[in-house]
Amino acid sequence: MNSRKKLNIKDYLKKRNVKRFSLFILIAFVFLIFSKLSNSYKQTIKLKVAITNIEDEVILENDSLNVMDAFIEAKGFTLVPFLFKNYKTIDLDAQTDLVNKSNHYVFDVQKHKYLIEEQLGSSYKMLSIKPDSLIVSYSKRASKYVPIDLNTAISFTSGFDIKGDYVLSIDSVKVVGSVKRIAEISAVTTEALILQEVNKNIEAEIYITGIQDIETFPKSIEVRAEVKRFTEGKIEVPITLVNKPANTIINFFPKTVTISYYVDLDNYSEIKTSDFIIECDYNSIKDNQTYFIPKIIKKPEFAKRVSMKQKRVDFIKL
Known part of the structure; x- marks a missing residue:
């Protein structure tokens, strides 16, 4: 029993000595490496x-x-x-x-x-x-500048819309490629700007859609738009008859048309009858035709979705 204990102690001491020696070798190796690397x-x-x-x-x-x-x-x-x-x-x-x-x-x-x-x-x-x-x-390579077509898929919260137009950080980009490929390109399109239920100003970065064998500079643009609350309005506007021969007398009805429009609240009170011009063109009528098709010639820049209730204006020659 005592001899077994002595053997175990000797083995333990041997193992400790081996570990110490290995650690010494490792430390010496590290110092050697540091010494060499310092040269x-x-x-x-x-x-x-x-x-x-x-x-x-x-x-x-x-x-x-x-x-x-x-x-x-x-x-x-x-x-x-x-x-x-x-x-x-x-x-x-x-x-x-x-x-x-x-x-x-x-x-x-x-x-x-x-x-x-x-x-x-x-x-x-x-x-x-x-x-x-x-x-x-x-x-x-060949290069030229081409305009940007903005691709949007935006829905607004009810009663909201953009005031004016979308504003792009630049209006054209440089396209670079072979002479043949460059000649085929007249414009570039952005990736779709997809937003839903928008009720505040838009500020976004959007990338230009890639074109095979063509590089575009820059690769992306900034898009901004002012979003305002909008409301619908209506106004009666007199009809103007144009190109009527001097010796021809015509009576037409109705004399006015109802214009519907969509406008931001800031400009709602600014809308006037004189902001619109509705014309019926005598030269546009065909044989035996007894009506005009009224057209909107002038409208305010800030008004959207401008439309007429009346699609035709009847007339008779006297």
Whole structure:
């Protein structure tokens, strides 16, 4: 029994010694790694160029070839990310950092070393860089501006409607693509603006519907509309007969028509008979026809759903 206890104690001590030794090895390894990473190393790294602020019509060609090789000196800690990604991205502005030729950009690497050093940061010391100049080829597509057709599916709370028209942040967009495809496009449409039971002002961002093989700039627009409480009104308006021959006498009935309209409360009291013009055109009558079809020639801009109760005006020639 005593011998068993002695064996168990020895095994326990051995296991503790193994754990301590393993921990010591691990700590020593960590210190070794930190020591190595604290040293400076010289290494060639790849700098991948990303060109920003490019014209909408420009398409970069062989984008994967826009790479520079920089011979740098840096601490091991700084170089660790290159174990997972073998390049660093450098952003260049097409309008300020590059020279624009007829079908390519030119980046003078030696002249603009400071731009690269700024983006690398103080952790890197750049010893040299190749090539001396970087040529970035591109091609251009056709473009033009086209109007925007707003697509809405909006229902309003009873007694509410928009006052005036929908206001778009811009009235046209640039479409970019092949010459043939651009020629086929006369307008673009927005995605449907779907709102229900609206009773307050509308403010929304809405995207332009995509078109195959075409890019649109911008991709979205802002839409605004003023929503007001509306009411229905009616008014009697006299009929005006136009194009009647001078030697012709005509008697027509009725002499007035009832106009119905929908208007916001702010403008309800502003509606006057003179805001409307209703005409019957003598030249529009056909042989043996004994009636006119009245037409609304003028109406207030702020009035909606303007309609006439009378659809015809009878007449006789005297």
